[in-house]
Amino acid sequence: MESQANKLAFNDGWQYAPAPESTDHIRIDEKYDLFIGGEFVAPEEGRYFETINPANEKTLSSVALANEADIDRAVKAARKAYNGPWSKMKASERGKYIFRIARMLQERAREFATIETLDGGKPIRESRDIDIPLAAAHFFYYAGWADKLAYAFPGRDTRSLGVAAQIIPWNFPLLMASWKIAPALACGNTVVLKPAETTPLTAMKLAELIQDAGLPPGVVNIVTGAGATGATMVNHPDVDKIAFTGSTSVGRIIRKSLAGTNKKYTLELGGKAANVIFEDAAIDQAVEGIINGIFFNQGHVCCAGSRLLVQESVADEVIDKLRERMETLIIGDPMDKNTDIGAINSAEQLETIQSYLKIGQDEGAEMYQSSCDVPGSGYWCRPTIFTGVSQSNRIVQEEIFGPVLAIQTFRTLEEGLTKANNTPYGLSGGVWTDKGAKIFKMTQSMRAGVIWANTFNKFDPTSPFGGYKESGVGREGGLHGLDAYVKVEV
Amino acid sequence: MSVIALPIASALPDLKRITPVDEVGVNERVARFQTRSIKKESKIEALKTVLSMIDLTTLEGQDTPGKVRQLCQKAIHLHDSLPDLPHVAAVCVYPTMVGIARAALGDRGINVASVATAFPSGMSSRKIKLEETRTAVEEGADEIDMVISRGAFLQGDYHFVFDEIAAVKEACGDAHLKVILETGELGTLDHVRRASVLAMHAGADFIKTSTGKIQPAATMPVTFVMLKAIKDFYQETGRMVGMKPAGGISAAKLAVHYLVMLRETLGNAWMTPEWFRFGASSLANDVLMQLQKQATGVYQSADYFSKD
Numbered sequence: 001m002e003s004q005a006n007k008l009a010f011n012d013g014w015q016y017a018p019a020p021e022s023t024d025h026i027r028i029d030e031k032y033d034l035f036i037g038g039e040f041v042a043p044e045e046g047r048y049f050e051t052i053n054p055a056n057e058k059t060l061s062s063v064a065l066a067n068e069a070d071i072d073r074a075v076k077a078a079r080k081a082y083n084g085p086w087s088k089m090k091a092s093e094r095g096k097y098i099f100r101i102a103r104m105l106q107e108r109a110r111e112f113a114t115i116e117t118l119d120g121g122k123p124i125r126e127s128r129d130i131d132i133p134l135a136a137a138h139f140f141y142y143a144g145w146a147d148k149l150a151y152a153f154p155g156r157d158t159r160s161l162g163v164a165a166q167i168i169p170w171n172f173p174l175l176m177a178s179w180k181i182a183p184a185l186a187c188g189n190t191v192v193l194k195p196a197e198t199t200p201l202t203a204m205k206l207a208e209l210i211q212d213a214g215l216p217p218g219v220v221n222i223v224t225g226a227g228a229t230g231a232t233m234v235n236h237p238d239v240d241k242i243a244f245t246g247s248t249s250v251g252r253i254i255r256k257s258l259a260g261t262n263k264k265y266t267l268e269l270g271g272k273a274a275n276v277i278f279e280d281a282a283i284d285q286a287v288e289g290i291i292n293g294i295f296f297n298q299g300h301v302c303c304a305g306s307r308l309l310v311q312e313s314v315a316d317e318v319i320d321k322l323r324e325r326m327e328t329l330i331i332g333d334p335m336d337k338n339t340d341i342g343a344i345n346s347a348e349q350l351e352t353i354q355s356y357l358k359i360g361q362d363e364g365a366e367m368y369q370s371s372c373d374v375p376g377s378g379y380w381c382r383p384t385i386f387t388g389v390s391q392s393n394r395i396v397q398e399e400i401f402g403p404v405l406a407i408q409t410f411r412t413l414e415e416g417l418t419k420a421n422n423t424p425y426g427l428s429g430g431v432w433t434d435k436g437a438k439i440f441k442m443t444q445s446m447r448a449g450v451i452w453a454n455t456f457n458k459f460d461p462t463s464p465f466g467g468y469k470e471s472g473v474g475r476e477g478g479l480h481g482l483d484a485y486v487k488v489e490v
Numbered sequence: 491m492s493v494i495a496l497p498i499a500s501a502l503p504d505l506k507r508i509t510p511v512d513e514v515g516v517n518e519r520v521a522r523f524q525t526r527s528i529k530k531e532s533k534i535e536a537l538k539t540v541l542s543m544i545d546l547t548t549l550e551g552q553d554t555p556g557k558v559r560q561l562c563q564k565a566i567h568l569h570d571s572l573p574d575l576p577h578v579a580a581v582c583v584y585p586t587m588v589g590i591a592r593a594a595l596g597d598r599g600i601n602v603a604s605v606a607t608a609f610p611s612g613m614s615s616r617k618i619k620l621e622e623t624r625t626a627v628e629e630g631a632d633e634i635d636m637v638i639s640r641g642a643f644l645q646g647d648y649h650f651v652f653d654e655i656a657a658v659k660e661a662c663g664d665a666h667l668k669v670i671l672e673t674g675e676l677g678t679l680d681h682v683r684r685a686s687v688l689a690m691h692a693g694a695d696f697i698k699t700s701t702g703k704i705q706p707a708a709t710m711p712v713t714f715v716m717l718k719a720i721k722d723f724y725q726e727t728g729r730m731v732g733m734k735p736a737g738g739i740s741a742a743k744l745a746v747h748y749l750v751m752l753r754e755t756l757g758n759a760w761m762t763p764e765w766f767r768f769g770a771s772s773l774a775n776d777v778l779m780q781l782q783k784q785a786t787g788v789y790q791s792a793d794y795f796s797k798d
Contacts, residue, residue, distance in 0.1 A: 006725045013758030014535055014749070019527035125525060284718050285515025328754045337527035434510040454512055 010327050011371070019337040021124045026111050028118075028201065031062040034070055034224065035207035037077035038217025044069045049226075051200055054121035055334050055343040055378040063200045063224040071192070071232045074221040078163040078190040079238055081218030087160050087188050095146030098185050100213045102139030105178075108209065109133065112202055116174055117334045119201040121343030121379070122297050124335050134459055135178035138477075141461035142182035145482060149187065152479055158486040160188030161264055162240035165233040168203075169246045170196035170345050171300040171401075177203050179476050180243050181220060187485035189241065192221045194233060196246075198346045200224045231257075239263060241485065245302070248399070248425075248470050255473075266474030266484045268302065268466060270399040271427030274420035275305035275456060276442065278413075279313045281432035285454070287321045290405070293430060293456040295329065295383050298344055299403035302471075303428035305456050307396060308385075309416050312409040319387065319407065326370040326383045333375065341403065344379040353381050353402035360386045360395040365406070391422055399425070413441065421447050426468025430456045449475070502652045503691050511679040511715055520710040523751040533746070534784050537777050540745045541568060542576035543763045545603055545734065546798075547771050549584060549610075549702065557798075558587045562594035564798040569778045572785065578774065579763035580633060584609070585626040592630030603668070604631035607658060610672070610701035612637040616654060623661040634658070635668040635769075637701060638685065640675045648688055655692035668696035668734055668767075673712045674704040682712055686719035696732035702769065707737025710751060717755040730759065736769025742780040745773055 031048055033040040043064040050059045066074070086094070105112065112135075113127040122131070149158050164184045168176035173195055184191050195203035207222045223229065227250070234242055234254050244254055245268040258265055275293050277286045293305025310318045334342030344350040361367055365386040374380035385405045389396050396406045410416035420429060420442075429448040431439055439453045449466045452458060459465070464480035466472055474484050528536055546565050548557060558581075565578045580601035581591050591602045604626035608614035623634055636658050642650040659667045669689040673682050689697050697716055700707035713735045720731045733752070739745055745768060752766055760766055775795045783789050 006728050008721070008724075008757035009759060010754070010757045013761055014539065014753060015532060016526060016528060017530045017532040019529050129525065280510070282510045282512035282515060284509070285512040285519070288515055288519050337525070434512075455514065455518075 008324060016330075016338045018333070020333065020335045021114055021117070021337060023114060023118070023335075026114050028061050028115065032064065032200070032204040032224070034064045034066055034074065035204070035211075035220075035222040036070070036074045036218075037080075037221070038211060038215070040207070041073075043067065049197070051119060051198065053118050054198075054345055055375070057377050060118060061201060063204065066223040066225040066229045068232050070223060071229065071236060074192045074223050075163055075165070075236050075238050077218035078192050078221050081216055082160075082162055082190040084218075085216045086190050086219050091147035091149070091188070094185065094188060095143045097213065097215050098139055098143035098146060098182060101210065101215070102136050102143055104209050104213055105132070105136040105139060109136070112174060112205060114335075115205055116202050117342070120170060120173060120199045121334050121345050123339040123342040124337055125339065126297060131172055131175045134461070135175045138175075138178040138182045138461045142186040142481075145183075146186040149482065149486065152482050153486070153488055157489040158187070159489060161485060161487060162189060163238060164189045164191050164241040164243060164485065165236065165239040166191055166193040166243040167230045167233065167246065168193065168195055170199040171297060171302070173199040174202040174206065176245055177206055179245075183476070183481045184241075184243070184485050185219065187482060189485055190219045192223060192233060192239070194223050194225060194230055197226045234258070241265065243484065244268070251472065264484070266466070266476060267472040268474075268476060269427075269470060269472040270425055271302045271304065271467065271471050272307060272397070272399050272423050272425045273303055273305045273428040273430065273448065274307045274309050274423070274446075275430035276416050276420055276432065277308070277310040277314070277318060278416075278431075278433035278435070278438060279311040280434045281314075282434060282454070283314060283317060283321065286432040287318060287325055289430060289432060289454070289456045290318075290322055291325055291329070294405040295341055295403050296457050298341055298381070300345055300349070300401055301457065303450060303457065305428070305430050306400060306405060307423075308405055308407040309410050309419055310407065311416070312411055315409045319385075322385065323368060326385070329370060329372070329383055331370070331372045331374055331380065331382065341383060344381050344402065347379055349401065350379040350381060353400055353404065356395055356398070356400045356402070356404060357384065360389070360393070360404075360406075363389070363393050363395065365389045365393060365395065391419060397423065413438065417442065417445050421445075424470040427466075427471035428452070501691075502648055503687060505648055505684045505688060508684055508687055511683050513679050513711070516679060516711045516714055520714050520751070523710070523754065524747050526747070526750045528746050528750065534781065536746045536749050537742060537781050537784070538576055539749060539761065540742065540768065540777050541774060542579060543767050544578040544774055545580045545582045545736070545767045545769045546578045546774060547582040547702070547736070547769055549582070549605060553584060553587060555587070555590045558583055558590045559594045560798045562591055564774070564796060565595065565600050566598055568774060569782075569795060572778065572781055575781075579767055582635065582769065585622055585629065585631075588626050588629035588631045601632035602630055603633035603635055604629075605635045605637075605701075607636040609635070609637055610703040612639050616657060619654070620657060620661045623658050627661070627663055627665045631665055633666045633668060634662050635670055635698060637670045637672060638689065640672055643676070643681075643685060652688055652692045655689055655694060659693035666695040667693065668698045668732075669694040670698045670701055670736075671716075672701055672704055673699045674706045679711065679715045682715045683719050686716045687723065690719070690723045690731050694731060696734050696767070698734040698736055698769065700737040700769075702737030708735035708739055708769075710747065713748065714751055714755065717752065721756055730765060732765040732767065733760070734767040734769055739768055739770050740772045740776060742773070742777040745777065
């Protein structure tokens with residue numbers, strides 16, 4: 001790639017002074033117990049594990065490690081609440097509780113955003129402007145459905161399922177909790193939810209909020225732990241529904257273990273989305289879309305646009321502009337309101353990303369990273385792009401889950417389409433062109449659950465989300481998201 | 491797509507080949523600039539930079555020599571009770587007031603800018619527009635703010651607009667030429683980009699959003715599209731072109747957002763009055779009020795700042 005003539009300089013002159021979000025308005029307890037039956041109870045074995053701030057590696061709190069007995073207790077509490085008040089309650093009353101959660105989440109948005117950023121490493125701008133407002137929006141949206149299910153499934157009766165075991169990932173902790181809890185409650189189910197090991201704090205704060213909201217005890221139970229805890233939940237015989245968001249490898253294990261059972265399930269798994277840029281696209285906005293597609297939330301996004309397919313006549317221009325834009329991204333303290341890219345979520349994930357950077361280079365791809373400084377402690381990865389890659393490269397085939405973009409070119413629409421679909425995944429995709437007909441042609445043929453046209457990474461509670469192929473089973477969000485939590489009677 | 495390999499001010503480029511602009515994407519990007527949190531010393535530095543970039547403007551039919559002299563006094567002495575303030579970049583007036591402004595400003599490094607070419611409508615013959623330009627320069631204008639013929643542009647008569655700008659540029663002599671696109675009359679961001687490219691190729695030293703007489707005047711999305719056009723033009727030709735949003739920017743906070751946008755789009759080289767201006771009449775006082783607040787911790791009444 002030729003280097004750019006007349007380079008612009010962004011890194012000296014006027015700088016933005018630090019603008020950190022304060023922490024004096026939040027409370028994080030030294031340790032958190034399990035939230036079961038409406039109360040915080042100590043784990044049976046008395047074991048706890050630490051959760052740290054990935055931006056400075058300091059311990060924030062300890063959370064309980066739930067074992068089999070704890071999970072059993074949580075499922076029993078959920079069953080009791082299901083049999084007791086919840087499934088018999090008038091749907092409009094159920095809706096009121098969910099509305100209340102939504103409102104309280106809005107009222108305490110700043111607190112939740114701050115804790116989300118401390119615990120997960122994502123920039124405060126994103127937790128403030130995206131994660132928390134969207135989480136509240138999901139509760140609002142599904143609260144509205146609670147007493148209108150007859151309209152969602154016209155002419156047919158629906159029944160709730162029972163107890164839902166829900167396991168969520170660390171990339172959007174509170175948002176994923178809301179994606180799971182809101183539709184489950186709206187349809188009359190009760191819930192046992194497990195947040196990810198590295199990001200349990202906003203879920204525990206949500207437990208406090210749910211307690212404050214006066215939800216009947218046991219309707220929502222939140223348990224913390226690691227992979228084994230999740231496995232126990234999945235295998236518990238009295239669970240009627242499994243909702244999992246996470247890696248494809250764990251999704252496979254879950255699906256195997258569900259064989260022969262009557263449990264309903266939705267799995268939202270990995271992705272390797274293609275962002276396809278045509279020569280007639282609005283190039284500047286497409287570049288911005290590439291940036292949002294891969295660097296949003298440090299690339300810890302299952303639907304991230306991690307493969308860039310750019311039409312060859314504009315490839316040099318797009319890559320030049322992309323590099324230039326990368327230079328203006330601010331990487332550092334996630335609590336700073338001006339930070340664009342925060343910390344990698346965990347040491348383990350950083351190691352995974354770094355191993356892929358090595359794989360990419362070993363495979364002969366050309367790596368480019370932005371020139372920014374990164375803080376000394378904590379886990380960081382500079383925004384990275386690889387050029388000179390092909391379909392057979394591992395960095396093109398495998399999900400990295402970090403701020404790493406693999407760039408390829410294509411000549412014809414057919415070639416772009418073939419490359420876009422040549423992946424075991426199918427969660428999302430992007431098309432950039434000024435031509436409406438091309439948008440339809442592409443979106444009808446791309447095999448992915450969500451396809452964005454001239455934008456990327458847009459989420460709304462009314463829109464279904466889910467994958468083709470190894471990206472998962474079932475849909476969350478929108479009308480489709482209700483289907484996952486009801487039995488539809490003939 | 492937008493690569494147009496042409497020497498400067500040689501010929502009209504193929505405007506049909508200009509990369510399209512997506513309005514939704516532009517608005518999103520602009521919203522991001524507005525979430526930047528500018529505090530403490532970086533805020534003070536920004537406010538002072540804004541002051542230094544102001545073209546203090548009066549363009550009213552009722553302008554008097556007295557009013558223009560008063561404005562020039564303000565340009566030199568923005569607010570003497572605050573130390574270390576820069577002076578503004580220029581005073582912008584109608585051609586008949588150029589001589590008065592020139593005399594009042596003297597040789598203090600503050601430019602006299604004059605609108606010309608049948609401002610604000612541009613509805614006159616080329617002969618008169620050129621004559622008006624030459625007169626303003628002879629009277630002592632350092633900068634000429636011309637308007638493009640929007641009618642011809644919207645008709646698709648790009649050659650007419652191109653030739654007119656080139657002719658006015660020639661008439662300017664050593665004076666700098668700012669080309670007002672009047673984006674409020676252009677309708678789409680694609681047109682804004684097209685007009686920007688056209689004006690730069692025709693020889694504009696600056697491109698400017700608006701006359702201030704048409705709503706909407708300067709907006710961040712429009713300015714952003716123009717900044718992007720300047721960037722691409724610079725990278726193709728190596729020639730820097732300046733940017734002047736004008737009209738509608740009266741709050742210091744908004745002006746700081748413009749600076750954020752400038753910094754993150756064109757970088758540091760453009761962060762000077764040589765390459766960026768605000769066309770504004772009431773912005774200066776709001777900036778001064780904010781600076782006073784930074785210095786003392788409290789807001790003062792507007793009565794403590796001279797209204798000119």
